[in-house]
Each structure stands twice: as C-alpha cells, then as structure tokens.
Amino acid sequence: MSLLRLIVLLAGAALLAACDSEQNDPYPAAERGQAILYSAFTERPKHLDPAQSYTEDENTFIAQIYEPPLQYHYLKRPYTLIPGAAEQVPTPVYYDAAGKRLPADAPAASIARSVYEIRLRPGIRYQPHPAFAVGDDGRPVYETIDAAMLAKVERIADFPRTGTRELTADDYIYQIKRLAHPHLHSPIFGMMAAHIVGLRELGDALQQAAKANPDAWLDLDRFPLPGVERIDRSTYRVTLKGKYPQFLYWLAMPFFAPVPREVDRFYSQPGMAAKNLSLDWYPVGTGPFMLTENNPNRRMVLDRNPNFHGETYPCEGEAGDREAGLLADCGKPLPLIDRAVFSREKESIPYWNKFLQGYYDASGIASDSFDQAVRLAVGGDVALTDEMQAKGIRLLTSVRTSTFYMGFNLLDPVVGGKDGVGEARARKLRQAVSIAVDQEEFISIFMNGRGIPAMSPLPPGIFGFVEGEGGINPVVYDWIDGRARRKSVEAARTLLAEAGWPNGRDAKTGEPLVLNLDTTGGGMGDKSRLDWLTRQFAKIDIQLVVRSTDFNRFQEKLRKGAVQLYYLGWNADYPDPENFFFLLAGAESKVAQGGENASNYASPAFDRLFAEMKDMDNTPQRLDIVRRMNRLLQEDAPWVFGFHPKSYTLGHAWLLNRKPNDVANNILKYQRIDVAARAAARHAWNAPVLWPLAALLAVGLAILVPAVVAYRRRERRNARGNDGR
C-alpha cells in the first residue's frame, strides 16, 4: 500500500513540476532573465583578506572587489601592465648609497634604493559599507557596537546604515603595513620585508605590541613605516632596497590593494569575529563588484558596486581580437553584468553536466569529459566536436604560465653525484632519465594533449621562451623534419651505461639501480599515472619505486632532503623569467635555506647569471643571459622538464568577451551575457524525460495488484476459518 502511495506522491510531484521545461534548473525562478553570470568554484576560498589570499581560488573573488594600483591589459599579449587605480604606471627613480639620483640605465649594483611614486585617480569611491556610515555629528555610526546591537546582526547587510568615502593614499599605506601584521601571516611578508625599507622592523614592532596587549586592536597608523611615504591625499611613495623591477607586478596584486583604517577598526570590535564579520569574510573595495553573499559552502554572490568610478571596455587588443568579436563592446562602461553567482561544485561530473545543460556559462574541461568536447584535428590543432558546435559552444585555449617537472634532489648520492659517486656520472644518469620519461606520451594519455612538453622552465608567454629549433632542449631532443623529436631509448641507455649503470646494473657490483620517486598521492586516479611512470623507467632498466605520501610529509621530506625524485609544479606569480629561475637558484636551496629550490641545485655559473638577469629589463642582453641559463639547466638536468599545461575553457555562445587570461584575475567586469539567447537554449536543452516515471508506476501496479488479490483471497479464507498457514 505504502509503496503505491509513495509512487503516486513522487509521480505527482514530478508531474506538477513538469509543467515547465527547466525543472532541473538549480537557480531560483526569480533570477531568470537577468544579466547574471553563473560559474562554479571547487575549492572554498580560505581567505578573502587581501593581505592573505594568494591562490587562484581566492583571487577569483577578491580581484573583482579590490583595485590595486595597477592591472593587466585584458586583451594585449604579452601581458602588459596598465594603470588600475593609479593614474599611470610608475617609473622607479634610482638612488645610490649616498642618496644621489641615478639614471634609469644605471648598473644594478650601484643602485641602493628605488622609489616608486604612485598617484591615484581622483573620484574613486568605496562600495557602500556600514564602516563608512557617518552620523549627523560627523562621527562613524558604528564606531562602537554594543552587544545588544550585535545580537540583531548576522550578516553585514543587517546593518541598517551604510556610507562611502573617497579612496585615499592612506588606505594603500595602511594595507602595506598590514602585510607586517602578526595576526595576518601574510604569505609575502618575508619576501617583501627583504625589499621594502623598514617593513621588517615594523613587523617586529607590531609583534611586540601584539604580545603586550594580545586582544587589543593594533592601530597601524601609530607605527611608522619609513619605506612608504604619504605625499598628499592621493599620492604615496614606496622605497625599495636596491633594484627590483618585478615590484611593478606585485603592484597589480591584491596584496597592494587599499584597506581603509576605519574598516579595519570596524571589524576589530569585540564579538564581530565570532559572527564571521571580518575583512576576511566581507571584503570592502572600490572595484566593479562587491561581495553580497558569502556562503563558501554553497555559493558566493558578487553584485555590481553602485559607487564604481567607471571604466570602459578596451578598444585595442592583439591581432585577431577584432575578428573574434572581442572589441565589439569598445568604449562601453564596465561592468557589463549586474551580478555573478558562483556555486560550489566539488565533483566534476555534476559540474560538467550542469554546463552542458546551460546552467554554467563557462567551464573548464576535466580530462575525462575531454573526448566529448574536443577532438584533435590533423596536425595537433584542436577543434570542438560536432555535438559541442551544435550547441554553439566555443573553445578558448591558452598555455598557462606554469610548469610541471620531476625534480632530482641533487644532495642524493646516486642522482646528485655526492659522496664520491661523481657529478659527471650523476649528470648522465639524469640526462638518461630525462630522455626516457616520454612527456609527449604523458601529455597525450593523461592530459588529452592539453599541454606542451617543456624544454626549459620557461613556458610560452614568458620573456625568454624561444619557439622552434632554437628553443629545444638539445640533451633530450633532436630537430628533425622541422619538429623536435625525442631521442631514442637507445641514446638513453648509452648515457646510462656511460654513467656506470649498463643495463640498469652497477658496472662494478651488479646491483640493480633502484630509484625512489616521492609524490603527493592525492586522488585514487594516481594509480594509472604511477604505473605509467614505472614503465617509463623500466624502458631503460631502472627500477622505480613510487612513494605517494600526504602533502605535509612530502614537504617535510623535501625540507630534509630525504627524497631522490619528486614531482612538483609551479604557477607563476607574475610573467617574468625570474619567477621561474629562482626555483633553481642556489640561494633558494630548500635544505640549506628553506627556500623554494627543492632540487637543491647549486651551480655557481647559474647563480651568477641569475643575479645578473633578475634585475635587468627585457633587453636583448637579458634574452642572451636567459638562453645561457637554459643551456646550463638542460645540460645539468636538475629537473626532468615536464610540460606546460594548456587551459581549455568552454564558453557558451551567450557568454561574450571571454578571453583566457592566466595572470590577471579581475576579468569579470569585461564579461557580457546575452540573456535572451541563454534562456532560449536552456529551454531547448532541458526537456525532461517522463516515461520512466510512468514505467515506474506501471511496475509498482504490476507488483501491487497481485499482492492485493492474494490478500483478498487470504482474508476470505481466514473468514472461512482456515489459517493461511
């Protein structure tokens, strides 16, 4: 009986809902027809505080909210810095140790200080926020919030009054001081303390103050920072030690965004943090969007900032942008959408399916849905499958500014040649391995071809990357028929024999060569990858032991130098070769210095070139040095250069102005949605299939009818006095 009722109930509910086509619409019906961009995020952002957030998941949000002094041009490639909140891109002024001004082309060694003067655009105002609400007496309304008032507040929107004010240079200075705040643990503090004059001392002073009075709010204005100077209301100067041209890139990151003192003060009031009312949860910026709903478990909503100062869509881009329609909105005021809704999507299957149903406007492609979306055309070009093209989906590809590699720990006797093994032998061994591990096959199996094999640490788009014959890694590749061809396994075997391991056996003792590879074994899908790796090493008779460990353990092993081979990747902070080469600089050695050079590669020649290269501007001389550094690395092979992943994004036809961008994150303001086209497509794609419900009903009846009949019969028998048994 009950089953029937359940079935009827379910069928009824479904039929009722079936009146409209998109009953699988995950969004409220009220949102239909609005200029809202829908996308998803997989990892919940850990921090939204501009002093703390560093990862891409976090910057996806806060880059839309905060405006650092500089930004990247949306369309131009190579990536070009343009003014953000600043009036222009600052040119550093150099001084020597005596304080004498030096010309712009002065040698780096003579430069003691560089000064960046940043002038802000006038008329930039903050988003509406209660911290700016001012009463009739001119004092902030919410300067002191008592418990009774706080009891009525759950979200920031619950404060009845809001206000705004103009952006000033002090806000930027305040944020730079926040980098040194002991409670914030800014990831770049250590690095910036080495560059900005007085930042380290500020950190120490703040630490002391925090220790003396642990619960009180630290008013950063009371602590001096000599390296950052306020000139006037909208101008400030940053003084760096020595020459550091990469500083401009940092000025385009949210670390250097403005944070008003009164907002910090507002959030520091007792009881606020317990309600998640903090800068970490509700950012306050001057950018085109403001965060209005923060539920990192489910969805994040960015709404248009009514006080946005206005910016227009760029009118120039690189070649081909006009044909691609990317310049159609030239001169229109930004942002072009009213709202962006980000939903949390932890599993990739639902993510992909919702995209196909039209409920996400854009999507990356997981490796497994790749064949469905993209086919590789003749000659390695990619094109969308007919199915995708029929849906009007567009493919956006770009090579990411990152590199993946398998590193050797050069402190290890076998692969590093320490303890009398001999560096020459070990180098040959490393070269042999570099040849044996077939990156092309890896990319084709595990990345569906979405990557290009790395010849050096530098990915395309970074200064110093050379395409074609001049850029190949001559240790691993030969240039044949206009293509880079991986050297044969025989060549690797020969190298291995020269290294003293003929056929993978020690030439003297006959012991087999066993290498250990440490990886962070995250997902279970790793098994196939590990099997594949083992096979690569087996090709040259090396026995590979793969040890997958959890992330912390892996890091600890790297720190102690207790690995032989390891797998890592690096995402560029900014598009400059320095940001890749420093991973192999002797001064960054992991074991000795706790730096980022996990291979502990220390080559005096390389370090010398690195020191010279890093402070240079992008001149032909610099290109030459970069080339020499690459040659050194290819010869020494401290890494098996892996690949540079390509990012493939799919966008529906109604998502306009999307251009892949790996460096900048503040791209939301350029996007436009053709709402009518989206509504039509969703309607067409989501007609429900109802026959299974009918079938279910039929099956239920088919079971129930005989049961009821049998029951009747039995009851009648009972009435006659026969027990059923």
Place this chain on the structure above:
Amino acid sequence: MSIQPVLLWSDALIWLLVLGVVAFGWASSRTPPLRAAWRRVGRNRPGMAAATVLLVFVLIGLLDSLHYRPPLANRTPDQPAAYSIEVLSALDALAAPLRTRMEKTYSAPLATRAYAKESIEVRDAGGAVHAVRDFPRLAFGGAHLGEDEAQRDADVLGRVLAAEVVALALILVVSGVGAVLLARRQAIPWPQAVRRLWRGDTDIAWNAVLFSLGALALTAAPLLALCVDYHVFGTDKVGQDVFYQVLKSVRTALVIGLVTTLVTLPIAVALGILAGYWRGWVDDLIQYLYTTLSSIPGVLLIAAAVLMMQVVIDTHPQWFATAAERADLRLLALCLILGMTSWTGLCRLLRGETLKLRELEYIQAAQAFGVADLRILARHILPNLMHLVIIALVMDFSGLVLSEAVLSYVGIGVDPTTISFGTMINNARMELAREPMVWWSLAAAFSFMFALVLAANVLADAVRDAFDPRAAVA
C-alpha cells in the same frame, strides 16, 4: 633462473587463516554441537551454492597470496643474481598474458581497435607521410586476427561455443564422478545415486554445489577462452586489462573481509569474556573502553588512524624493500583499523552472553568445586560462545568488503597502488561522464563485487540459521 619468494605480512596472515580454518574444521568435527551445526549448513542449498562460489574466489585469492620476485635478466653471465623490485604472485604468473599485454589507453571489451580516434601517420603510395584520424588498431586485442578484423565476431562466437561445450562436458564428468562415488559409498546402483544427487537427497546439498559449479564453469570458460587473445572486459585509461584488475581485486577484498575480523577477534573475545566473567571493575573498565571507542564516529577514527599509519610508513622507508611491501602494510593497517572500529559490537555481545552463561548452574557448580577460572573459561564458556564468533565472522565479511570501496572514495582506503574494487570504482567513476561512456571498468568491478558480496551474504544467512540456537529451536 631462480626466483626469490616473498612472504608479505598479509600472505602470512592469510595462510595462518587457512591453517586456522583447517584446525577449526578438525576441532569442530570432534565437537557434536558444532558438527551438527555444520551439517545444517551443509544441507542448506543456497548456502552451499554460495560456499562454492566463495571457494572459487578464495582459490583466486590464495593463488594471489604466493608472492615472489622474479630475477632480472643477466646480460653478462658473471653478474650476481639480482631480483626485480616488482613483487609478483602465482596468479600474476598464470595471468602473465593479461598482465603484460598493455594497450595505450581505453579499449572496449573484445575490441580490436582503440576507443578514441587518434592521429595516425600513414605513408601513402607516393611515400609521403600524412596524418589520418582513425581508431588505432590495438597492439594485442584480437592481434591474432591480423588484418582480418571482420572475422572477430565469428571468432568470438566460435570460441564461446567451444568453451561452453568443454564446460558442459566438464560438469557432466564431475557430476558423473560424484554419482559414482555416492553410489559406492551408499552401496546403491548408480542411477539411483544420480537421482538422489539431482534431488538433493544427500547429507550435503551436493546438487547445489554441482549446480553452482556448473554455472561458474559456464561463465568462466568463455572468459578464459577469450581472455588470451582479447581484452574481455576492455582496458582502462593506461591500457591495463580490466579482467586482470578484477582478478587482483579479489585478494584485496578477501584480505579486508577476513583478516580484519581475524586480527581483532582475540581482543574482542578476550575482553568480552573477561568483562562478563569477572564483572566488577574489570567490567567497568572494559565497558568504558568500548563505549569510548564506539562513540567516536567511525569514519573519523578510521581517517585519523589511516593517516597516522601512513606517517609511520612514510617515516620508515627502510622497512620496505619493495613497493608491494609498503602497500601490503597499508592494507594490513587498514584491516587493523577497520577491526578497531568493529570489535566493540562483538565484544558487547560476548560480554552479555558470558554474563548469562556464568549464572548457569553447572558453571556455578564448577566454581563452587574450586575449578580454576581459566579452566572454566576454556572448557565451558568459550565453546559456548563459538557460535556467536562464527556468526560475527561471516556477517562482517560483506560489510567490510563494501566499506573498503567507500573508504577508498574518501581517500583513506587501501594504498593507491593496490588494485582493489574500491580503487577500480574510484578510477572508473569519472569515466561515466565521458561521451561515449566508458562503462566496462565500473561494470566489471561492480558485478564481481556483487557476486562476492552476494555469495558472502547468502552463506552468512545459512551459517547464522545453522548456528543461532534460537533459529535452531524454531
């Protein structure tokens, strides 16, 4: 060429378990109540059919529990013998064709060509090389057909039919031998023996055994006939044969299902009896222990413990000569941890039963006569608890096998390099989203797991019905 035998910890435990089963079988044949109970199991037709299926799984598992390291080929004769770090098992040796014949990536069951198109370089008549997009020919799947791929269907059908004929003949022979043996034993003419066998009119439900053997033979024969030249269940992402993976998963499932209970059984039995027999503070302490343990949410406890074991393993790489040993220890650790979360139930049950038993008159009498406590425990209490232990053992099996899959999903299951149903399902999960769908890994893993768990559940029912005194009375 010699080989180097390797005894993994789990191997040792498995063979210990086999020994234990033999010893227990011998012991129970001498204990009338246990013997009677086993007889009841023997008469239970579904139970016996399930037992037969399980036995086949166990045989696969046992074959997979004889490990060795193959020697490395010596290029020069004077080199000392060295062994590969790859640990193989007897099953691997038998299934060498399955293990070694790797394709590049996905291929469908019985396919001769890969599942996805690829650019292939073709040299045309003029000698120029140009790329064509097509499904590449598999390196091994149906390789014996050569160019003649159209022959595949006929070849497959022929092989299946031949295999079924062989299987049928085999069943008939086995049944015939069985009938003859029965006839000789009961001194009856063989047609009558055949009839008895058919009707199940025997001490043990031989007809069910023969029936399930028949069913197994009919399924296994075509698989075996095809797997030598095709990938019967297709290949996975890196081109490994799925049939091979399924076979390897059996051992993992068995280890999880059996060893888990085995390693924690002593604790549960000892503590349960102690608590129930001595009562007082011992009881309080033991109750406290198991209430505390069981009140921690299982997944959290398992997660924390697995992470901990992983740290121990990672910090002592010198313990393990091979990756197999590492993976094995992790498997064993998982067993231990799963056991830690599951022994509390049995312990509570045993405590309750002991509490009841010790109030029985004959035990009171024994105590009054001054018989030593240990003797009472061993002589009177423990044997009377055996049925609970056996029931717990068989009932836990299927649950443990299923939970392995779930734990592997959460990332706290077996070592990623261990082939198990859980790892297979997890790897295959994403493949469902592909278009066209890659369904075979998931289907193969689920159906084998289903067969194993179903057999275990049916046998568990039979055993419980036979051993549960309440059921026996009813």
Place this chain on the structure above:
Amino acid sequence: MFAYLVRRLLYAIPILIGVNLITFALFFIVNTPDDMARMQLGVKRVTAEAIEKWKAERGYDKPLFVNAQASGVGVVTETIFFTKSARLFVGDFGRAEDGRDIAREIRTRMGPSLAIALPTFVLGLFVTVCLALMLAFFRATPLDFWGVVLCVAMMSISGLFYIIGGQYLISKLWRLVPISGFSAGLDAWKFLILPVLIGVVSGIGSSTRWYRTIFLEEIGKDYVRTARAKGLSELAVLFRHVLRNALIPILTGVVVVIPLLFMGSLLTESFFGIPGLGSYTIDAIQAQDFAVVRAMVFIGSVLYIVGLILTDLSYSWVDPRIRFES
C-alpha cells in the same frame, strides 16, 4: 528515572574525556603543529619564522600533554591538550584553523544535513517497515521468497553504485531534477528528492530483511495465535500486536542513530554538493583542520551517548514493564 538520567550523564564525562584523548593522540601523531602551520599558511614562500609566529598565536607552541617547565597545576593545564579540549565541554568549539568560528559553521551546516538526513530516515523507516510487514504478511509465498532474494541482492550492491547510477539516470539522462546543489528555504525540495530517494532505496535491502525477521519472530509467538483465534483480521494482528511488540528490537537499532543524523552523510553530501556537516567533516580531514575534526568527533560522541540514553528511555515508553530504578 531522574536519578538514572543523572547517572548516565555523569558517566558520559569520562567517556568524552577518553574520546578527546584518543582523537588528540591520533591527530598529533600524524600532525606536528609545524605541519598544521604549513597547511594553513599555504605552499608558496613559507618561512620558518612565519611558522613559529603562527604556532605562538594559535597556542600550539606548548607541549602536548605534560608541561615540565610549568609548576603546580600548570604541569597539566599549560599544555595543548588541556587548553584545546577543556573548552569543548562548555560548548565552546573555538575557531577553525582558518580563523572561522566553528560553532557558527556547525549551526549553518546543520540545516542542510538535517534536510537530507531526516526525510531519508523517516521515509526509509516507513518504507522498510511497510515492506517488511508486507513480506511478513505474505510469508511462505513466492512473493516473500523473491522479496527476500531481492533484499539480499540489494544489500550486496555497493552504496556508491546507487549514487552513481541514480545521478546518471535521473539527473543526466532524464533531466528530472538538478544534478547537484542546494538551496535554502522551500526551493530545496528539488535538490532533495534525488539524494533522499537514493538514501531510501539503498537502505531498503538490509533493513527490510532485518525487520521481516523481527516480525516473523513475533508472529510465531503464542499471543499472536491467541489474537488470531479471537477472530481479528490478519492486518489488525499485524498492526496492533506484531508491530507494537516488534518495536523494541527495531528501536534499539534505530533510536541510537537519530541524534547522529545531525552529523550528515559523508558520501551523499559530497556527491550532491550539499553544504552539510558530512562534507564539512571530510573537508576538515583533508585539510587537516584539527580544531574542526576535534569538534566533530566531540559532537559525534555526545550525540551517540544521547542516542544510547534515548534508546533506554524509549524502551520504557514502548514497554511499560521496563523501569529504571537503581
């Protein structure tokens, strides 16, 4: 009764201390405070100095269990264990390692968890009891036999299969409901149907079979025969007598899980993207957020103990013969 309750509650305290000790020990064998700091501070550009600062601020710079440097009570209280666990007992879960308030997080996540777990539980119980009654009613008929076979088959299928299969069929192929997601308020129903349905279906096999055994046991008893002899219809016997008496064994199994419904379901929540406590727990394990793991373990244990007490109380409710006098 009251005295009994008080005794049980007092008994819970040492258990909770024990639970804390175990989690604590397990977690800190795995994780040194350094590891936790690294996990929270991210991957790029972390210095040893930053780690020390983080530890000091979060109170992880003390010894784990015994502080040899402190004097008096401080030997025990000036430790990570004491400072981190004592506050749990007054319901103060503190902050997650990323600085967010755990109690608040739990409050907001409880709703979605319950929205899935409660309907699944109630509906599941209702459906399985009905099915079991049906099987018991048709005992010793082909319907019963095949019903049991179906149950055994259904319980031999991995739970993952139900979820994967259900999502594939109902959401992907038939487009009947959203494939995943959640929404607060009334809109939630369309997200809930599928996980609840899958939860109910995956539980049918084992529960139905178990309840059927219980019912059959009751049906075999004398009083049922008496009732039948009085001329009561079979349905009346089943509902009025058998069901009522079979409630005790059913309750033992069921009541204990009711409080644990709060904890949510790990698998369902992560597959369907429901922001409940189950996915919170999984995330915390993966992120090695000790504060959250500890809080969840603590809550889980408390709920389990509450469940045990409820079980005892429900006995006396269904069977007035049981009284708790000490």
